Amino acid sequence: MKKLHYILLACSLTVASCSKDDDNLDKEIVGLGGDSWEKTAIDNWLYDNFTKPFNIDVKYRWDGTEVDISKNMVPPKVEQVQPLMSVVRNAWIDPYVDQAGDVFIKKYSPKQYVLVGSLQYNTNGTYTLGEAEGGNKVTLYNVNNFKPQERSVVQRVLKTIHHEFTHILNQNSSYPKEFPLVSPAGYTSDWNSSTNAAYLQTGFITQYAQAAPGEDFAEMVSIMLTQGRSGYETLLKTPDTKVDLIRQKEAIVVTYFKQAWNINFSELQTKVQKAINTVAPGSLYPFLGLDKTFTILTIDPENTAGQSQEFLEALNFAKDSLYNFSEEHFVIDYIDLSFNSDGRLQMKIAIRETAGSDAGATNSASYYYSVDSNDSNETYGFELVSKSGNGTYFFDAFKPLAEYFSNATFELSYHYDDAVTVEYGKLVKAGDSNSFTFGSLN
Numbered sequence: 001m002k003k004l005h006y007i008l009l010a011c012s013l014t015v016a017s018c019s020k021d022d023d024n025l026d027k028e029i030v031g032l033g034g035d036s037w038e039k040t041a042i043d044n045w046l047y048d049n050f051t052k053p054f055n056i057d058v059k060y061r062w063d064g065t066e067v068d069i070s071k072n073m074v075p076p077k078v079e080q081v082q083p084l085m086s087v088v089r090n091a092w093i094d095p096y097v098d099q100a101g102d103v104f105i106k107k108y109s110p111k112q113y114v115l116v117g118s119l120q121y122n123t124n125g126t127y128t129l130g131e132a133e134g135g136n137k138v139t140l141y142n143v144n145n146f147k148p149q150e151r152s153v154v155q156r157v158l159k160t161i162h163h164e165f166t167h168i169l170n171q172n173s174s175y176p177k178e179f180p181l182v183s184p185a186g187y188t189s190d191w192n193s194s195t196n197a198a199y200l201q202t203g204f205i206t207q208y209a210q211a212a213p214g215e216d217f218a219e220m221v222s223i224m225l226t227q228g229r230s231g232y233e234t235l236l237k238t239p240d241t242k243v244d245l246i247r248q249k250e251a252i253v254v255t256y257f258k259q260a261w262n263i264n265f266s267e268l269q270t271k272v273q274k275a276i277n278t279v280a281p282g283s284l285y286p287f288l289g290l291d292k293t294f295t296i297l298t299i300d301p302e303n304t305a306g307q308s309q310e311f312l313e314a315l316n317f318a319k320d321s322l323y324n325f326s327e328e329h330f331v332i333d334y335i336d337l338s339f340n341s342d343g344r345l346q347m348k349i350a351i352r353e354t355a356g357s358d359a360g361a362t363n364s365a366s367y368y369y370s371v372d373s374n375d376s377n378e379t380y381g382f383e384l385v386s387k388s389g390n391g392t393y394f395f396d397a398f399k400p401l402a403e404y405f406s407n408a409t410f411e412l413s414y415h416y417d418d419a420v421t422v423e424y425g426k427l428v429k430a431g432d433s434n435s436f437t438f439g440s441l442n
Contacts, residue, residue: 037061042081049089050113054105058085060115066139067116076117076143083148084115084140084157087279091154092161095271098420099263108168112137117144126192130160135168151280158276159222166218173260175252180213182248187212200238203245220246220253224265228273229423229441230287230294237293267421274420277413284412284425285378288441290339290371297425299335299439306415311437314400318349321397328353333362337405337427337439345369345382347405349398351390365390367402372409379430381409404437 042060050056059066062075096105110132119142120128132138140160147153180187183203191210199207209219224232236243257263276282287293301319304312322330333350340346347367353359366388372381384406387395395402408429415426415438422440429435 042078045082046085050085053102054093054109055111056109057112058115059112060143063114066114068120071120072118073120073141074117074144076115080117080143080146081115084143084146085113087148087154087157087275088113088161090278091158091272091275092165095268095275096263098271099268100261104261108135108172109165110136110138110168114139115143116141118142124192129156130164132164132167135171138164148279151276151282154276154280155226158272159226162225162272163218163222166221167214169261170214170217173256175214175217176256179217179249179252182252183216183242183245186210187216198240200235200241200246203242203249205235205246205249216249217253220249224250224253225269225272226276228269228276228282230282230284234287234293264421270416270423271420273414273423274416281413283378284414285380288339288412288425289373289380290341290343292339294425294441295339296442297337297427297439298442299337299437301332301335306417307438308434308436310435311404314404318398318401322351322394325394325397327356328358329355335401335439339371343371344385345371345380345405347402349394349401351394363390364388365394365398367391367398369405374409377411377430379409379411380427383407 046058050058058081060076060078060081067073093105093109114137116139122128128141130138130140138161140157145153146157186199186202186204188210191207197207199205199210202210204210204216204219205223206219209216223235227235235241236246254265257265257268288297289295301315304315307315319332322332330351331354333352336346336348336350338346338348345368347369349365349367351363351365353361353363367384368386368388369382370385372383374381382405384402387402391398391402409431410427411430413426413428415424415436416422417424424438425441426436426438
């Protein structure tokens with residue numbers, strides 16, 4: 001009877017509150033009529049860059065139904081939306097469009113991005129940076145701490161996006177069945193414990209990769225794309241890393257992208273890196289030098305498009321002088337700048353005879369430089385100190401080239417061909433951005 005009494009009381013109170021004179025039944029009920037807001041410049045930008053071309057909705061206005069109500073989270077700051085989504089467009093969508101076409105993104109991309117200002121903290125002590133739901137929605141957390149000028153922050157956000165997109169691709173075309181067999185004993189639900197911190201030593205590229213084969217595959221893809229060749233190869237040089245196992249996984253990833261999606265993974269990686277370096281430039285200095293990831297910069301004398309005028313003048317003088325040096329008509333095959341174990345830089349100019357009885361025979365001329373490493377400025381200074389026998393013999397031909405690197409300080413960065421298919425290392429004369437050379441990293 002008590003329950004019925006409460007119901008009757010409630011009904012009577014409701015009736016008593018009604019009035020013919022005051023009530024307008026045509027008025028919208030607050031909270032049930034949908035959002036009411038004016039379109040802003042950011043809404044127009046999102047429409048032009050995501051919704052119109054790719055049918056992707058970006059939701060940044062707060063909607064509590066889109067997140068876990070048991071967690072404490074905050075809305076994103078409006079001023080953070082365009083900087084973040086510009087990086088998403090340039091370093092996720094555009095590289096895939098270049099490789100696979102816009103139809104690919106229209107078909108396989110998630111149809112909605114939901115932005116949340118804070119991290120989502122989990123009960124097991126971890127936190128979530130992003131998550132995908134059924135391939136249709138991706139939620140990005142921690143938007144309020146996004147800083148486009150900080151490379152590590154940009155890489156972390158993009159790693160989440162590329163990781164989640166890899167899951168979507170795998171839902172449409174599963175990763176090869178051989179992948180989980182590379183390191184099957186390493187998968188564990190307890191991946192975040194301290195006992196599993198030595199993940200590289202067991203054949204995993206990140207600690208989270210140990211969670212499951214699908215996570216392992218997505219981590220391989222996202223790390224290779226966002227860290228680039230420099231960062232990825234540096235990880236593999238960590239002592240006691242099971243390089244053979246990770247290389248096996250790498251090969252499976254590259255083959256999967258080619259066979260399942262007709263995507264050249266190396267070129268995709270290059271395009272992602274170019275986009276990252278555009279917004280948050282990275283220095284090559286930590287990766288090129290003695291006892292570093294790369295020790296050799298190889299310059300192709302025929303790949304001169306984009307080389308600086310000052311370097312080209314020295315190179316062309318060397319090529320012309322060498323060819324006319326004798327009846328053998330020598331040509332330059334390549335130039336190696338090597339950071340040797342004795343602490344010196346060696347410029348090795350590989351030459352080849354094109355005429356005479358020994359046509360096709362190869363040789364080289366070398367020049368040696370002292371190296372002044374400035375870790376604070378991330379620069380190298382070189383000074384010519386000696387020559388090999390052939391270096392002396394051919395010095396008249398190679399003098400401008402040898403002197404180009406002498407008594408000069410160089411900054412290190414990255415260079416890309418016009419099609420953005422190859423990433424090169426670049427030496428730029430400090431204080432003169434118009435004087436530089438570039439080559440492949442080895």
